[in-house]
Amino acid sequence: MEDDPLDKVGPFAGYALTQGGTGMEKLDLTNMFLDAMSNYWAGWTLTERSRNEDARWFIMPSIILTALSLEIFFKLLIIDSKNTYGRIHELNELWPLIDADKQNRIRAYATPLLIQTAQKNDADFAKYGITGMEHPSDFDECLELSSYAFEKLRYMYEWPKQKHREGWHAGPIVWAAAKVVLDLHPEWKNWRGAPRFQPMTSPDTPPTSPTP
Numbered sequence: 140m141e142d143d144p145l146d147k148v149g150p151f152a153g154y155a156l157t158q159g160g161t162g163m164e165k166l167d168l169t170n171m172f173l174d175a176m177s178n179y180w181a182g183w184t185l186t187e188r189s190r191n192e193d194a195r196w197f198i199m200p201s202i203i204l205t206a207l208s209l210e211i212f213f214k215l216l217i218i219d220s221k222n223t224y225g226r227i228h229e230l231n232e233l234w235p236l237i238d239a240d241k242q243n244r245i246r247a248y249a250t251p252l253l254i255q256t257a258q259k260n261d262a263d264f265a266k267y268g269i270t271g272m273e274h275p276s277d278f279d280e281c282l283e284l285s286s287y288a289f290e291k292l293r294y295m296y297e298w299p300k301q302k303h304r305e306g307w308h309a310g311p312i313v314w315a316a317a318k319v320v321l322d323l324h325p326e327w328k329n330w331r332g333a334p335r336f337q338p339m340t341s342p343d344t345p346p347t348s349p350t351p
Contacts (some may be wrong), residue, residue: 168215172320172327175211178204179313202307206230206289209309212316216241219323230309231286244322245315246278252311253281275308285309 185201213233217224220238227233234242257276264272275281288307321328 168218168324169327171211171215171218172324173330175208175215175317175320176330178208178211179317182208203289205310205313206285206307209285209313209316210289212313212320213237215320216316216323219320228289229286230288231283234282241319241323244319245312248315248318249311250278252314253278253308256311278312281308282312285312 182201182204185197185204189197189201209230210228210233213230213236214224217233217236220236220241222236222238224233224236227236237245254276257274260274261272264270264274275284284306285308288309
């Protein structure tokens with residue numbers, strides 16, 4: 140039988156998915172990783188631009204790209220868990236499809252950063268006299284509130300009413316998911332953006348853009 144060319148792209152490429160009718164027949168995990176990382180870096184770049192220019196033009200697209208990167212990281216980990224995800228895009232529905240060991244690793248990486256980020260954001264709001272807007276720091280709450288960010292923020296004009304605090308609180312979870320992916324796939328750590336991949340929201344380790 141002739142070799143499948145997808146199997147030569149990377150060590151885990153070409154993992155077969157046989158869920159009929161979903162359009163998911165073969166997925167190349169190496170390209171999924173690169174797709175997720177490229178969306179992360181694009182979102183980070185827009186976030187950095189928003190610090191120096193009119194934030195209105197950059198914040199929303201930066202969140203949309205970052206939310207998309209988390210969706211792809213979750214889907215990659217679902218495949219690594221030997222599971223399938225069908226047509227699901229919502230983060231809170233993808234999360235249970237990741238096996239418990241990977242979930243625990245993501246929680247361990249993300250939880251300290253979620254707490255730091257919430258404290259920093261609360262302090263920033265207080266500095267400008269904004270009260271009654273405490274930021275969530277619990278992992279499950281942050282994931283739930285961020286689950287529809289990619290869809291709702293992309294078409295925000297169609298969703299005039301959001302649940303209280305619904306939006307995007309999952310920045311540290313993106314970094315944590317990517318960290319777990321790199322732990323499981325050390326062969327990807329030499330990708331030009333991966334060695335300098337840092338948590339976007341950590342005050343102690345600011346990210347650096349990958350070299351061109």
